[in-house]
Amino acid sequence: MPAQILDGKKIAAEVRAEVKEEVSRLKAEGINPGLAVVLVGEDPASQVYVRNKHRACEEVGIYSEVHRLPAATSQAELLKLIDQLNKDPKIHGILVQLPLPDHIDEKKVIDAIALEKDVDGFSPANVGNLVIGDKCFYPCTPHGCMVLLEKAGIDPKGKKAVVVGRSNIVGKPVAMMLLARHATVTICHSRTRDLAAECRQADILIAAVGKPELITGDMIKEGAVVIDVGINRVGEKKLVGDVHFESAAQKAGWITPVPGGVGPMTIAMLLKNTVEAARR
Numbered sequence: 001m002p003a004q005i006l007d008g009k010k011i012a013a014e015v016r017a018e019v020k021e022e023v024s025r026l027k028a029e030g031i032n033p034g035l036a037v038v039l040v041g042e043d044p045a046s047q048v049y050v051r052n053k054h055r056a057c058e059e060v061g062i063y064s065e066v067h068r069l070p071a072a073t074s075q076a077e078l079l080k081l082i083d084q085l086n087k088d089p090k091i092h093g094i095l096v097q098l099p100l101p102d103h104i105d106e107k108k109v110i111d112a113i114a115l116e117k118d119v120d121g122f123s124p125a126n127v128g129n130l131v132i133g134d135k136c137f138y139p140c141t142p143h144g145c146m147v148l149l150e151k152a153g154i155d156p157k158g159k160k161a162v163v164v165g166r167s168n169i170v171g172k173p174v175a176m177m178l179l180a181r182h183a184t185v186t187i188c189h190s191r192t193r194d195l196a197a198e199c200r201q202a203d204i205l206i207a208a209v210g211k212p213e214l215i216t217g218d219m220i221k222e223g224a225v226v227i228d229v230g231i232n233r234v235g236e237k238k239l240v241g242d243v244h245f246e247s248a249a250q251k252a253g254w255i256t257p258v259p260g261g262v263g264p265m266t267i268a269m270l271l272k273n274t275v276e277a278a279r280r
């Protein structure tokens, strides 16, 4: 039987509606949640992401300010802005859009964001708290994957989860979150000896490698839940995931489409984290 579709667009809309209600409750208590987004340079994809983040904030009633800085901005200037935002009581969340220009040390910049305002969840302190199971912000994309699982009624407890990809932004944090929910977790990467054999073990398969259609139907266990984080551009217009959708959907029990799966969840989770930061 073909897989059921995990509709990220629909689930993200539900999350945004919940966030909107929470924003109203906070405003009634005199708290006006605020997000600052910092964009350095003119990367076209980043410009689109930042615009979408700003719009999404407006839609749910979160105050949002976008700081667009020229590509030649020095690291010191950027750090000074972050320091100001750290101290600004209107701002509960700070997000510095990545990638940054080469002359800026990304790690230094992320580390400069106050821990209680790190709504992206990328700072070493936040990641440390995630690993030890302490209070933290869940990074937005992995958090989106977990909410998709939850909405599909899938409890990771005792299940075999395979994460393909070991990035700091998705692979590693999602593996930690699955572990915290009592899954048995394997992380695969470019040096994994037999990727197909590992994937075939997975009750939950998370693909986050950035390789178009790497995971094919023959690598999927019958009935598995397949979450595809990849967004790969092939040719002029077509977007495909890290999973070959047509063949995978013949084996999986649940599968996310690309586009319309994990993608819409990321911004919804950013809104959720911003509200959480304001609530704290």
Ligand code: GUN
Pocket (backbone or CB within 6 Å): 095, 096, 097, 098, 099, 120, 140, 141, 266
């Ligand atoms: N660039 C691509 N994705 C992201 C993200 O989730 N957060 C930030 N800050 N930059 C990104």
